[in-house]
Amino acid sequence: MSTRLVTFTLDGRLFGVEVNAVQEVLRGQPQTRIPLAPESVSGLINLRGQVLSAVELRARLGLPDRDADQEPMLVVVRVAGETIALLVDSIGAVMDVDDDQFELPPDTLSGPSREFLHGAYKLDSQLLLALDVDRAVAA
Amino acid sequence: MDDIDEIVQEFLVESHENLDQLDRDLVALEREPESRDLLGSIFRTIHTIKGTSGFLAFGRLESVTHVGENLLARLRDGKMSMSPQTTDVLLAMVDAVRDLLAAIEQTGAEGDTDVSGVVARITAILDGKAPEPVTEVEAGVVAGLLPEPPVEVAPAPATPAPVAAPVAQAAPEPVAEHEEHGHRRTVAESSIRVDVDLLDTLMRLVGELVLTRNQVVRQAGDLQDVDLMRSSQRLNLIASELQEGVMKTRMQPIDNLWSKLPRVVRDLGANCGKQVSLTMVGKETELDRTLLEAVKDPLTHLVRNGVDHGLESPEERVAAGKPAEGVLTLRAYHQGGQVVVEVSDDGAGIDSEKVAAKAVERGLRTQAQIAQMSPTDILQLIFVAGFSTAAAVTNVSGRGVGMDVVKTNIEGIGGTIEVESVVGRGTTCRLRIPLTLAIVPALTVECAGDRYAIPQVSLLELVSLDADRAANAVEDINGASVYRLRGTLLPLVRLAEVLGVESDRSDGHVVIAVLQAEGKRFGLVIDRVLSTEEIVVKPLGSQMKAIGTYSGATILGDGRVALILDVQALARRVLNADALDQDDSDDHDSRAAAAESLRLLVAGLGGGRKVAIPLSSVTRLENFDQSAVERIGNREVVQYRGGILPVVRLNSYYGAISDREGDELVVVIYTVGDRSVAIAVDEIVDIVDEDTEFHAEVTDHGVLGSTLVRDRIVEVLDVRAAILSADPTFYTASDEYGAELQETM
Numbered sequence: 069m070s071t072r073l074v075t076f077t078l079d080g081r082l083f084g085v086e087v088n089a090v091q092e093v094l095r096g097q098p099q100t101r102i103p104l105a106p107e108s109v110s111g112l113i114n115l116r117g118q119v120l121s122a123v124e125l126r127a128r129l130g131l132p133d134r135d136a137d138q139e140p141m142l143v144v145v146r147v148a149g150e151t152i153a154l155l156v157d158s159i160g161a162v163m164d165v166d167d168d169q170f171e172l173p174p175d176t177l178s179g180p181s182r183e184f185l186h187g188a189y190k191l192d193s194q195l196l197l198a199l200d201v202d203r204a205v206a207a
Numbered sequence: 208m209d210d211i212d213e214i215v216q217e218f219l220v221e222s223h224e225n226l227d228q229l230d231r232d233l234v235a236l237e238r239e240p241e242s243r244d245l246l247g248s249i250f251r252t253i254h255t256i257k258g259t260s261g262f263l264a265f266g267r268l269e270s271v272t273h274v275g276e277n278l279l280a281r282l283r284d285g286k287m288s289m290s291p292q293t294t295d296v297l298l299a300m301v302d303a304v305r306d307l308l309a310a311i312e313q314t315g316a317e318g319d320t321d322v323s324g325v326v327a328r329i330t331a332i333l334d335g336k337a338p339e340p341v342t343e344v345e346a347g348v349v350a351g352l353l354p355e356p357p358v359e360v361a362p363a364p365a366t367p368a369p370v371a372a373p374v375a376q377a378a379p380e381p382v383a384e385h386e387e388h389g390h391r392r393t394v395a396e397s398s399i400r401v402d403v404d405l406l407d408t409l410m411r412l413v414g415e416l417v418l419t420r421n422q423v424v425r426q427a428g429d430l431q432d433v434d435l436m437r438s439s440q441r442l443n444l445i446a447s448e449l450q451e452g453v454m455k456t457r458m459q460p461i462d463n464l465w466s467k468l469p470r471v472v473r474d475l476g477a478n479c480g481k482q483v484s485l486t487m488v489g490k491e492t493e494l495d496r497t498l499l500e501a502v503k504d505p506l507t508h509l510v511r512n513g514v515d516h517g518l519e520s521p522e523e524r525v526a527a528g529k530p531a532e533g534v535l536t537l538r539a540y541h542q543g544g545q546v547v548v549e550v551s552d553d554g555a556g557i558d559s560e561k562v563a564a565k566a567v568e569r570g571l572r573t574q575a576q577i578a579q580m581s582p583t584d585i586l587q588l589i590f591v592a593g594f595s596t597a598a599a600v601t602n603v604s605g606r607g608v609g610m611d612v613v614k615t616n617i618e619g620i621g622g623t624i625e626v627e628s629v630v631g632r633g634t635t636c637r638l639r640i641p642l643t644l645a646i647v648p649a650l651t652v653e654c655a656g657d658r659y660a661i662p663q664v665s666l667l668e669l670v671s672l673d674a675d676r677a678a679n680a681v682e683d684i685n686g687a688s689v690y691r692l693r694g695t696l697l698p699l700v701r702l703a704e705v706l707g708v709e710s711d712r713s714d715g716h717v718v719i720a721v722l723q724a725e726g727k728r729f730g731l732v733i734d735r736v737l738s739t740e741e742i743v744v745k746p747l748g749s750q751m752k753a754i755g756t757y758s759g760a761t762i763l764g765d766g767r768v769a770l771i772l773d774v775q776a777l778a779r780r781v782l783n784a785d786a787l788d789q790d791d792s793d794d795h796d797s798r799a800a801a802a803e804s805l806r807l808l809v810a811g812l813g814g815g816r817k818v819a820i821p822l823s824s825v826t827r828l829e830n831f832d833q834s835a836v837e838r839i840g841n842r843e844v845v846q847y848r849g850g851i852l853p854v855v856r857l858n859s860y861y862g863a864i865s866d867r868e869g870d871e872l873v874v875v876i877y878t879v880g881d882r883s884v885a886i887a888v889d890e891i892v893d894i895v896d897e898d899t900e901f902h903a904e905v906t907d908h909g910v911l912g913s914t915l916v917r918d919r920i921v922e923v924l925d926v927r928a929a930i931l932s933a934d935p936t937f938y939t940a941s942d943e944y945g946a947e948l949q950e951t952m
Contacts, residue, residue: 100760100767102751102754102770103756111768119761123750152748205750
């Protein structure tokens with residue numbers, strides 16, 4: 069069994085989400101900030117007349133903030149009937165990964181990154197972390 | 208159409224639908240002449256029309272359908288078999304029925320349509336005679352009615368195939384509307400059934416169009432091109448009309464919802480052993496269908512509640528001197544761009560004291576909080592989650608939806624709910640629902656560089672103060688900002704503070720949006736007012752709903768997203784119960800005020816002297832220019848709202864010397880009946896709650912007593928004596944001093 073993932077990077081790490089969940093990928097859009105919103109929700113985006121919330125995955129996964137001059141990319145995903153934009157550093161390739169490359173997160177991993185990950189695919193060069201989108205965007 | 212009453216109207220709609228079915232059945236019957244099912248169906252249809260026409264005294268219609276029914280009965284019972292001739296006469300009968308219905312629709316009576324030929328032909332077949340040659344008289348009339356014959360009909364050359372296109376009637380109301388324009392169309396022609404999804408798509412497209420229009424209009428305004436301006440204005444008009452039109456297509460009379468309720472009430476009444484009559488007023492009130500869908504459950508719950516908990520059993524009612532049969536009234540009407548739906552019962556009512564006790568018992572409110580609340584406010588506690596007044600959960604209500612869910616549902620669609628009740632007389636639940644959800648007029652404002660939309664429904668007025676005026680007019684009462692809006696104190700809420708952002712307005716200007724929510728007024732301080740526009744409400748993601756400050760988002764003219772402020776939630780969030788400026792704050796019934804804890808207005812006089820004036824005596828606070836003070840004899844007066852007010856200078860009354868510099872006179876307006884007096888003080892210091900008795904031992908001239916306000920002794924003004932010093936005739940009534948004293952407290 070193999071799975072097809074859309075990959076992206078966050079703070080130098082490679083992440084992937086299942087291709088079926090992804091609606092589209094686009095460049096940074098003007099955002100409207102939402103006062104009082106949880107820190108990981110960075111704003112609202114107008115995607116062709118539809119209002120989407122943008123989730124800052126770095127904040128969600130407890131990673132350091134992105135450099136101010138680095139423009140985020142957006143991965144638009146559909147989760148539980150809602151469309152949400154994930155802010156990531158850069159978009160990678162669409163990859164087919166084999167189930168036998170998969171391993172659950174190591175026991176040493178804790179905190180948000182463990183909670184929001186399905187596990188890791190052991191690629192030849194590096195680990196591809198499979199993001200649990202449902203959990204990562206849940207309030 | 209006006210002269211045809213509702214029953215006839217319904218009969219017409221129903222019959223037209225039936226006839227279309229009949230045509231299809233008859234044609235099908237020719238292919239399978241032995242089908243009992245088809246014959247039975249045709250027989251039932253004709254039988255229904257016959258029955259109703261007899262009831263409505265349409266004699267000719269009845270005679271035609273009567274013979275037709277006889278023929279069909281024989282066919283059905285197998286005493287006769289179908290032949291092309293019988294099909295012909297049956298179709299002819301259907302045509303005759305159609306003609307009669309058309310006549311009834313136009314004139315309200317059967318007119319002079321001749322049916323004897325058809326009757327004769329059917330009778331002939333019934334009698335076993337050979338049918339007359341087929342010459343149809345009625346055929347021509349019918350032909351015009353039908354768009355196209357999609358199913359071919361082999362025999363009966365003169366009879367057009369009266370097979371209906373999938374065209375039927377939606378609701379009778381829109382039809383009536385068309386007819387009123389004098390352009391008469393048949394019921395079947397003037398309305399079509401449309402897929403709801405299609406309407407939703409149209410509505411969404413119109414929403415997008417409105418957005419694009421906003422963008423174009425804004426850009427055209429920037430470019431200052433006359434032609435473009437003209438076109439954009441035209442676009443503006445057309446888009447508005449289109450929007451209105453599409454919105455109308457989604458409107459449905461509330462009766463669509465209500466029509467299910469009589470049955471609910473009947474069953475429920477029988478279940479609970481109660482006699483209930485249901486009256487419905489304003490059935491024709493129209494509502495967007497999504498809203499109709501959204502209020503369905505809450506409304507049903509309220510009706511169930513009314514029957515189950517509201518109305519008493521017949522025995523109790525009789526014992527209370529009421530008719531055994533309880534009355535449940537549903538009322539719907541339009542008011543100020545909203546639809547109001549009321550569910551009233553004439554039952555036992557809700558005892559606010561019991562509600563209060565329950566709320567305390569459940570830990571929803573503390574005793575102290577309850578003491579601060581008016582009985583009306585206490586009643587609203589039934590909508591708080593975790594509250595249920597029913598002593599026992601019956602199998603009727605108390606299942607699933609609670610009143611808190613009702614409230615949540617109604618507020619979810621931008622509506623409000625309130626309850627009124629008089630013990631022993633009954634309870635009324637009032638829902639206020641916006642006409643439509645999709646597009647709302649809103650004010651766009653700016654705060655800390657971000658734009659927000661405030662729905663116009665909640666907006667009362669806008670106040671803009673320049674730095675000088677703001678410095679004076681915005682006052683601080685114990686940390687809480689207030690503004691004197693025409694003399695009434697308006698609590699102010701700074702949006703920037705609520706949202707935890709940094710306001711970028713540093714020039715001291717203050718812009719206040721005066722808002723109303725849950726019957727309370729408050730002023731929202733914003734940075735700038737931008738414009739009013741129609742906004743399309745877009746739902747927010749689930750994470751954002753939890754914040755509770757925003758009711759949605761919208762896309763503005765420049766394509767950026769703006770958040771829509773949820774004024775109700777904002778009010779709940781920032782106003783605590785006692786800071787609220789109640790709508791009835793200038794209620795002159797001071798007895799009611801005296802029953803609650805006494806509120807004092809603390810005013811400063813010369814020499815640091817402080818004096819407290821019972822707030823219930825105060826109707827307004829005003830600033831006058833010194834030059835406005837005129838003299839009548841040796842008394843000072845000012846002109847105020849077309850009247851003349853005597854001025855009482857408390858400083859001179861107490862023999863103090865004013866420390867106040869400048870030309871402004873700060874006055875407290877005090878009114879009894881139609882007479883007012885202006886009490887001039889140096890400054891307004893504070894408003895405090897004082898529930899202790901006066902410490903009346905130390906008294907002096909013009910002092911009713913003294914009291915402790917924040918550990919300082921403050922004299923309580925003897926308002927009556929002070930006023931009498933300025934206007935001895937102020938109290939015309941020569942009642943006892945004590946009674947009057949009560950009045951001023």
